[in-house]
Amino acid sequence: MTTPGQPPAGAALPPRAAALVLRGRTVGATSAAIMAIVNRTTDSFYSGARQADDTEALRAVERASLEGAEIVDVGGVRAGTGPEVTVAEEIRRTVPFVERVRAEFPDMLVSVDTWRSEVAREVLGAGADLLNDTWAGHDPGLVEEAGRAGAGVVCSHTGGAVPRTDPFQVRYPVPLDAPAGTDPRDGVVLDVLATLAAAARRAVACGVPRESVLVDPTHDFGKSTWHSLHLLRSTGRLTGLGFPVLMALSRKDFVGETLDLPAEDRLEGTLAATALAAWMGATVFRAHDVRATRRVLDMTAAVRGDEAPARVLRGLV
Template sequence: MKLTCGKFELDLTQPRVMGIVNVTPDSFSDGGKFAVAELAVAHGMELVGHGADILDIGGESTRPGAIPVPLDEELRRVIPVIEALAAKTCVPISIDTYKPEVMKAAIGAGASIVNDVFALQQPGALEVVAASNAGVCLMHSQGTPQTMQLDPQYQDVVREVHDFLRDRMAACEAHGIGRERIVLDPGFGFGKRSMHNVALLRDLKTLRELGQPLLVGLSRKSVLGQLTGNDVDARLHASLAAAVISAMKGARIVRVHDVKATVDALRIVTAVEGL
């Protein structure tokens, strides 16, 4: 299994690690730590040194209750970081955004993957990605960051997420975005209660039936705090357990803050499972 994204062809026969670089003052886990471009670039290079296979750059927090960031501000935050990292490293760079204008500028600056929490539903988003050769991660979410955790409801969360991702994949294909460019993300924590997140992780095989690589982002998330009772800064062990379980259930990309520890954990999974 491979992901074609820009000039890269990422081998997904074994699980890969996407390192998070938040260029934001208000992300739930590391908001403000890397809000200055130089610090964000240094952090990205550190993650590459720790074994990250992809760097995911985000300039707008999508934590529950987050305030939307104006377009100009998001561009100001992410474009210099993408340009600098694209010149310094040979790993694919992902832009974490739902705004078509940011997608286009980021691809021009050197990003080769679009990671969209709204699965290219914003007007113009499908067209921007279709006009490029970038890969895309389509994520399921219910509601917006401002509303998604107020009262999420599902009759069958696994089936509903499956059907949504199937439909968004079909929309991509109808716009000329081939399956070799598509990754799917169940959207852990985006409009889901703890029981919904657990059900999705338990039944990843149903989403694998869609035939596309799966990305799982559970690193330090509130569901892990709810299950362990730990604050966000004390969720490393739970995050590693989630990454290992995800990989063993078929996820091919795990999006994480703690790259070195996750890379080590996945090496054991790969050795034991023969991935």
């Protein structure tokens, strides 16, 4: 019989990335953890994630908790192009809400999706556990705020793109010093690995606990659909960095372009990508659809042998 947490005898499984530890709490040690998305915006690309109203947003947090999310990721600015949102407005959208989540859902870990150090300082003061810097250190002061607070941070990759811009004719050539015969598609993987390794080292140097540093290949950001697909199939290489790996795949454009579907119809494609990344060892999944994602992650963990089934009666009784 397989022991939970151990692969089946004779199976060659991709290694799991490290678990994530935030404020002394460990998540993603066996089955991967879920970071539920709550956007305090009216213009996020997926309508199901727009929760500008406080009551609606708190209901979304409660629902995410009941459906199996360990982290909620609060965003105050649409990631893509759109009307300007000032620092003051982003703080207004996020800080009071973080305080309410902290008070009403004390067991829920709180992440805030921001690239601004001014916002980071305020949300950390309000009780946030993690800063999700999806714009790859554009504001170098953000990781310093995380270090001072002993909070976690997400190190991401955008290929040099600046906040709230869309990729345009991006290319990642294979470095000249790469071994002969390197797959031409690996240019993006090598760039991601180098960027994330450097960002993670800086985070630790700034005082962020090593086990609280998440690395995210950041699908779609500064990438074409070909790049994102190749990064997904290369998930196992990311786990070799030695940090917990975040996958933000949910309903993204690379899924939509692959299947020729709008955001509202991308659930199945997202779940297929989720299962593959979980099989290859990713630690945390940022998700719009928590219940479905939880089931996919738990099933994948059971097939890997990382967790036992919830019950086993068939053929035994």
